[in-house]
Amino acid sequence: MNIAIVASSNGNQQHRILSVARELGREHHVTIYARRDDAEGKPRTRVAPGVTLEHIDVGPARDLSADDVVPYLNDVGAHLMKRWRQDRPDIIHAHSWTSGLAAVAGAKGLDVPVTQTFHTVDAAHQKLERALGRRAKAVIAGSGDEESALIRLGVPRHNIAIVPYGIDTERFQRRGAVATKGSRKRLLHVGPLSTERGAHTIVRALQGLGDVELVIAGGPEPEELENDHDAQRLRDLAEQLGVADRVTLLGQVKRTSVPKLMRSADAVVSVPREAVTGIVALEAMACGVPVIASAVGAHLDSIVDGVTGLLVPPDQPARTARLARELLWDPTLRTALGYAGADRARSRYSWERVSQELVRVYEAACA
Numbered sequence: 001m002n003i004a005i006v007a008s009s010n011g012n013q014q015h016r017i018l019s020v021a022r023e024l025g026r027e028h029h030v031t032i033y034a035r036r037d038d039a040e041g042k043p044r045t046r047v048a049p050g051v052t053l054e055h056i057d058v059g060p061a062r063d064l065s066a067d068d069v070v071p072y073l074n075d076v077g078a079h080l081m082k083r084w085r086q087d088r089p090d091i092i093h094a095h096s097w098t099s100g101l102a103a104v105a106g107a108k109g110l111d112v113p114v115t116q117t118f119h120t121v122d123a124a125h126q127k128l129e130r131a132l133g134r135r136a137k138a139v140i141a142g143s144g145d146e147e148s149a150l151i152r153l154g155v156p157r158h159n160i161a162i163v164p165y166g167i168d169t170e171r172f173q174r175r176g177a178v179a180t181k182g183s184r185k186r187l188l189h190v191g192p193l194s195t196e197r198g199a200h201t202i203v204r205a206l207q208g209l210g211d212v213e214l215v216i217a218g219g220p221e222p223e224e225l226e227n228d229h230d231a232q233r234l235r236d237l238a239e240q241l242g243v244a245d246r247v248t249l250l251g252q253v254k255r256t257s258v259p260k261l262m263r264s265a266d267a268v269v270s271v272p273r274e275a276v277t278g279i280v281a282l283e284a285m286a287c288g289v290p291v292i293a294s295a296v297g298a299h300l301d302s303i304v305d306g307v308t309g310l311l312v313p314p315d316q317p318a319r320t321a322r323l324a325r326e327l328l329w330d331p332t333l334r335t336a337l338g339y340a341g342a343d344r345a346r347s348r349y350s351w352e353r354v355s356q357e358l359v360r361v362y363e364a365a366c367a
Contacts, residue, residue, distance in 0.1 A: 080106025
C-alpha cells in the first residue's frame, strides 16, 4: 500500500508515528507529511526503509499550538492536494483535528479514503472533531475509553476501530542493564511533575510505607529543577510529610536510560488522573516490573487488575500505599505480576502487532 500519514507537531505523537511507520515500511510505502516546525533539515528525508518524511514549508518554522496552526491549514491542504495528484496514496491517516482538516482538503476529488486519529477529544473543538469523525472512513481510537468518548462526541460506533498505542518491546524488556540502587525498596514515577500526573499522590503514599524510596524521573532538565514550580511543590510536600530523605527527583531522563531505571524499581507507580496512552505502565510491564496504575483511560485496557498489574482510583494516596505495601512485601505477587505484565505487553502492544492491526483498518477502509 501507498500510505500517507499527516502528522501534527506534537513531540510524543511524532515519536509514536515514526515508530509505527518504520514497522509499516517493512512491507508498504509510507510518507509522513508534517508542517515544518524547525528551520533545519531537508524538504524530504528517508527516515527508514520504505518511510519518507516530507516537510511542508507553510507558516513559521517553529512549533505552534493547534489554534495557531489554523490560519495555515488552507495552504497545507493545497500543498497536499498538489503532492497527492503527483503521487496518489491508497490510504490517508490524519493525526489530530488540524491534520484531519488539511487531509480532507488535500484529498478532495481523489476518491482516497481518509482515516482519523484524534489521540484525545478536544473540548474546544468538538464540532470540528464530530464532523471529521463522521466523514472519515474509520476513526482509530487508542483504547476503549477513547472509543466511549468518541461515541459521546457523536461518531458512529461502527466507524470506530480500536488500535492501541504501541511500545518498543526490543528496548523495553526483562533482560538488560539495571540502574544502581541501595538497599531500600524502590518505587518509580516516570512522567511530568504536575499534580494531575500523580507524583504528588505517590509522595503522600510514602508516609505509610516505612523504609521505601521514591524516584521521580520527569519534568525539566536536571539543571533546571531548582527553578521549576512543580518540582518545588513536590519538594515542599515531601518536607511537610517528613519523607524528603526518601524522595529523589532526577529531572528529565534520556529515553535510552528509562528501561534500566525501570528494571531497578520494585514497582512502577503511574497514577495520573487521565491516561490517554498508558505508555509508562506498558513500558514498565514490558520490563517485567509490577505496575500500580490509576483505573482510568488506556490503563483499563492494558492492565487486568490483579493479573498484569494493580489498579487504584487516582488521587487516593492511602489506597495506593496499601497496594504498594502488599506488593513490596510479597515477592511471589511481584514475580507473578511481572511475568504476566511482560507477556501481555509483548503480545498485544509491540509495534509489529500495532502495525498489523492498522493495516487491517486501512484495508477495510479501502474496500
